[in-house]
Structure formats: structure tokens, C-alpha cells
Amino acid sequence: MSNSQRTQVGIVGAGPAGLVLSHLLYLQGIESVVVETRSREYVEERVRAGVLEQGTVDLLAEMGVGERMKKEGLVHHGIELRFAGRGHRIDFHDLTGGKGITIYAQQEVLKDLNEARIATGGQVNFEVEDVSVHDIEGPQPRISYRRGGTSYELHCDFIAGCDGFHGICRPAIPASAITDYDRSYPFGWLGILAEAPPSSDELVYTHHHRGFALLSMRTPQITRLYLQCKPDEDAELWSDDRIWQELHTRTATKGWKLIEGRILQKSVTGMRSFVAEPMRYGRLFLAGDAAHIVPPTGAKGLNLAVADVWRLARALSEFYAKGKHDLLDDYSRACLRRVWKAQRFSWWMTSMLHRSPEDNRFDERRQLAELDYVTTSRAAAQTLAENYVGLLLE
Numbered sequence: 263m264s265n266s267q268r269t270q271v272g273i274v275g276a277g278p279a280g281l282v283l284s285h286l287l288y289l290q291g292i293e294s295v296v297v298e299t300r301s302r303e304y305v306e307e308r309v310r311a312g313v314l315e316q317g318t319v320d321l322l323a324e325m326g327v328g329e330r331m332k333k334e335g336l337v338h339h340g341i342e343l344r345f346a347g348r349g350h351r352i353d354f355h356d357l358t359g360g361k362g363i364t365i366y367a368q369q370e371v372l373k374d375l376n377e378a379r380i381a382t383g384g385q386v387n388f389e390v391e392d393v394s395v396h397d398i399e400g401p402q403p404r405i406s407y408r409r410g411g412t413s414y415e416l417h418c419d420f421i422a423g424c425d426g427f428h429g430i431c432r433p434a435i436p437a438s439a440i441t442d443y444d445r446s447y448p449f450g451w452l453g454i455l456a457e458a459p460p461s462s463d464e465l466v467y468t469h470h471h472r473g474f475a476l477l478s479m480r481t482p483q484i485t486r487l488y489l490q491c492k493p494d495e496d497a498e499l500w501s502d503d504r505i506w507q508e509l510h511t512r513t514a515t516k517g518w519k520l521i522e523g524r525i526l527q528k529s530v531t532g533m534r535s536f537v538a539e540p541m542r543y544g545r546l547f548l549a550g551d552a553a554h555i556v557p558p559t560g561a562k563g564l565n566l567a568v569a570d571v572w573r574l575a576r577a578l579s580e581f582y583a584k585g586k587h588d589l590l591d592d593y594s595r596a597c598l599r600r601v602w603k604a605q606r607f608s609w610w611m612t613s614m615l616h617r618s619p620e621d622n623r624f625d626e627r628r629q630l631a632e633l634d635y636v637t638t639s640r641a642a643a644q645t646l647a648e649n650y651v652g653l654l655l656e
């Protein structure tokens with residue numbers, strides 16, 4: 263026997279997509295239940311994204327979950343592109359009419375969202391097992407799961423698949439109804455979290471013949487650093503000394519010094535571009551990494567997840583308020599327009615800055631010419647800036 267529950271929208275996954283959706287629906291008077299396989303602590307400690315677009319920041323603030331972000335987030339109005347040993351600033355403020363990005367870690371966004379959901383009586387069920395979705399083609403889909411040895415059936419009007427790239431929602435769609443577009447890159451990122459103040463006020467994207475390096479930060483005391491490596495690199499082969507030495511080599515420039523500190527965490531992430539189309543099947547709507555993955559060079563993953571669920575919440579709100587399903591019917595098409603532009607931008611940043619084993623000396627010269635163009639032509643710099651701060655949510 264299983265326990266039966268009912269809600270309007272069943273949400274699989276308590277990452278940024280699932281939690282933002284659940285809170286947006288609450289604000290519009292729509293009930294939801296979130297099921298998540300991991301513990302709340304795990305979700306709130308997982309180190310991932312950190313760059314928030316202007317539109318994401320504005321939305322979180324409008325939702326009433328932006329107070330700590332406004333206080334602790336670091337607002338940046340530019341980035342540096344460093345190549346051939348010299349740095350060149352891309353001035354977002356000037357190029358986009360005053361826009362910027364905010365550095366505020368994904369796990370902090372999730373803490374704020376969890377707090378808001380709990381304070382407003384939201385149902386987020388962590389540490390559930392055996393999640394599966396059923397009857398997604400018809401008007402009464404359901405989610406089944408187990409928690410603490412008890413089985414549950416969650417009956418809903420709609421299901422939001424916000425369960426990331428390795429979740430169960432996308433595979434629940436018949437293969438004949440979905441098309442995958444996929445590209446893997448022959449390199450990955452060694453991501454490092456270090457107890458050291460940032461060496462630069464803004465993010466530094468470095469092109470070097472030994473491979474790409476990125477200097478980022480999380481707080482005024484904690485830096486986030488990335489080194490291009492093999493996609494299947496063993497992070498344990500990177501001693502702290504080796505990490506700092508390689509960062510020094512790749513980022514060196516005159517009159518600037520890399521600040522070292524204790525390494526708190528290191529891990530390797532592969533690089534991939536992936537889109538599944540369409541993002542809807544019957545009453546199941548995919549959002550965020552469940553439907554698409556971008557290489558992190560353009561800092562778009564979390565922001566795309568937020569843009570998807572902003573659109574889904576608007577469509578569901580129109581459905582419940584007016585009985586209209588035009589926006590639900592248009593959900594996949596409208597999301598994919600933004601997704602493909604973000605894919606293009608992320609691919610372009612990645613291919614401009616990384617050394618690929620397939621590249622030869624011609625490609626290195628071509629990359630340097632591209633970087634030279636981007637940092638000397640206002641039109642080219644504006645294109646980068648406009649995409650980096652994020653296209654309008656419309």
C-alpha cells in the first residue's frame with residue numbers, strides 16, 4: 263500500500279530550477295511538492311556555479327529571496343581576458359548600459375531558497391528514493407517515491423522535471439518523441455576552492471598555450487580557480503604545489519601577483535554541450551540541466567535553469583488563473599530560443615579560450631587573433647558583454 267498525496271505541480275529535484283519554480287508558484291498561489299534524492303545539507307554544500315546574470319539577480323530579489331545576496335554578493339562590471347601575457351578589460355557597464363553580474367555561490371542561493379520555502383510552509387521532501395514518473399501523457403500524471411521505508415504516490419496536474427542531467431524525467435520521455443543534440447569536448451576543468459583573497463577584483467579568463475585558466479572568487483576571503491585538464495583527469499594527481507605552480511605559469515603577467523592559500527577542495531568536471539528537444543512531453547515539463555548542459559566557460563547553466571522556470575511559472579499561472587494553455591504550449595519553443603543562444607555563446611567562449619588536442623599551431627594563432635579582435639573592436643566586445651550579463655528575460 264502506498265500513501266496518496268495530491269498537489270497541483272509535482273517537482274522532481276531541489277536544485278536551482280526546482281526551488282525557484284516552487285517558490286515562484288507559491289507566490290502566485292499555486293501549490294507544489296518537491297521531491298529530492300539528496301539531503302538538504304548535501305544540496306546546500308555542493309560547490310558549483312557562482313556567476314549570476316542581472317536578470318537572475320533581479321528575479322531573486324523580486325521573489326523576496328535576495329536580501330543576503332544583495333548584502334554579500336560581489337557586483338562586477340567587467341571581466342579581464344588575459345592572453346599573450348597581457349590583460350584586457352571588457353567593461354560591461356560601459357558596453358551594456360550599466361549592467362553587470364553578481365558573484366554569489368549557487369549553494370548560497372539554495373540556502374536562501376530553502377529557508378524561504380520552509381518559512382512559507384513549502385513542502386520540500388529531501389532524501390527520497392526510487393523516484394519515478396507515470397501517466398505523463400494524460401491529464402493526471404503522478405510521481406511515485408519512497409521515504410523512510412514508506413511508499414508515496416503524488417498525484418498532480420503537471421510535473422516539472424528539474425532533476426538535472428542525470429535525473430529520471432528526461433529518460434521517461436519515449437525516445438521517439440525527443441531528440442538529443444550533443445557535443446563533448448576533449449578537455450575538462452580542474453575546479454579548486456582556496457582559502458585566499460582574490461588576486462584580482464574581477465574574473466580573469468586566461469588563454470595560454472598550456473591550457474585555459476580562470477581566476478574567480480566566491481567571497482572576499484575565498485577564491486575559485488579553474489585549470490583546463492584532461493576530461494578524465496584524476497584530481498589526486500594535482501598536489502597543492504602543482505596546482506599553484508601551473509596557475510602561476512598560465513596566468514603570469516607583468517606587475518601582478520597570484521595570491522596563494524590553503525586548498526579546501528578540488529574536483530574535475532567534464533565539458534559538454536547538450537540540448538534535448540522538445541522540453542515538454544504531455545504534462546511533463548523539463549527545466550534546467552534536465553534539458554540542457556552548457557560548458558561552464560560562459561557561466562550560463564544556473565542562469566538558464568532560472569530562465570526556464572521563470573517561463574514555466576508564468577505559463578502555469580496563466581493556466582490556473584485563466585484556464586488558458588497558450589503559454590504552456592509555447593514553453594518549449596520559447597525556452598529553446600534562449601537555450602540555443604546560450605549554447606552558441608558558451609561554445610564560442612570555450613573554443614576561443616581552450617587549447618584542444620585536435621588543434622595545431624594555426625588554431626592557436628586564430629584564437630589569439632580572435633581575442634585581439636574582441637578586446638579592440640567595440641562591436642565585438644559589446645557582443646561578448648551583452649551575452650555575458652545575460653539576454654533579456656522576455
Ligand SMILES: Cc1cc2nc3c(=O)[nH]c(=O)nc-3n(C[C@H](O)[C@H](O)[C@H](O)COP(=O)(O)OP(=O)(O)OC[C@H]3O[C@@H](n4cnc5c(N)ncnc54)[C@H](O)[C@@H]3O)c2cc1C
Binds near residue numbers: 278279310
Ligand atoms: C563545476 C561547475 C561549475 C559551474 N559554474 C557555473 C557558473 O559559473 N554559472 C552558471 O550559471 N552555471 C554554472 N554551472 C552549472 C550549474 O551549476 C547548473 O547548470 C545548475 O546547477 C542547474 O540547475 P538545475 O536545478 O537544473 O540542476 P541541478 O543543480 O543538477 O539540480 C538537480 C537536482 O535534482 C536532484 N535529483 C537528481 N535525480 C533525482 C531524482 N531521481 N529524484 C529526485 N531528485 C533528483 C539532484 O540531486 C539535484 O539536487 C556549473 C556547474 C559545475 C558542475
